[in-house]
């Protein structure tokens with residue numbers, strides 16, 4: 001944990017252009033609104049902040065394309081633990097994995113294209129994201145992964161109070177994504193997912209797009225979250241805030 005923290009702190013202290021890719025579950029992690037979360041990161045020294053789901057249109061398009069052209073089931077590759085499980089224990093299912101980068105990696109790539117020379121930092125609820133790129137990709141687009149827990153530690157160390165931070169805009173507004181119907185099957189929890197993979201029946205799952213997540217309840221319950229709220233409550237908070245954001249975006253457009 002300390003290594004990620006000191007790496008980020010030294011980049012910021014040395015004046016590197018550092019850009020944050022903020023995982024969607026920040027809405028369940030922080031009580032403050034999106035502007036204040038971005039404001040605290042800006043105060044910390046980030047050059048810019050963007051939500052990882054900014055790449056959602058590309059992801060949705062790829063998922064829909066894959067679902068349209070293929071009669072096979074498609075397993076989304078968002079969760080490195082599930083990907084690793086398939087890789088090591090169920091190699092016969094690798095052909096069902098969606099063949100595009102995960103949202104974190106795709107966003108890292110886009111940021112590198114738009115801001116050459118910048119350092120990209122994914123901030124989210126997941127420890128496994130720290131090894132995802134090294135294990136599954138040839139090129140590294142995400143320079144560092146830190147968890148919300150680590151971010152809080154850094155903010156506390158720098159005496160930055162998110163509640164009192166000025167509101168800052170993201171580099172770009174994320175898409176209105178609450179209405180996109182991209183998910184046809186969801187399973188979470190390592191045991192449930194393992195059982196599901198063990199008994200995988202491709203014929204009965206044909207054309208299904210599947211989100212399989214190792215943490216019970218999904219990323220909202222990842223090990224890098226700090227909130228003590230029960231998972232159901234976190235999901236409720238998250239959905240409510242997504243609706244508010246979607247409504248605000250629609251009003252603006």
Ligand code: SF4
Nearest residue numbers: 079126213215219222
């Ligand atoms: S479900 Fe858990 S392990 Fe998988 S990506 Fe989300 S936080 Fe990481």
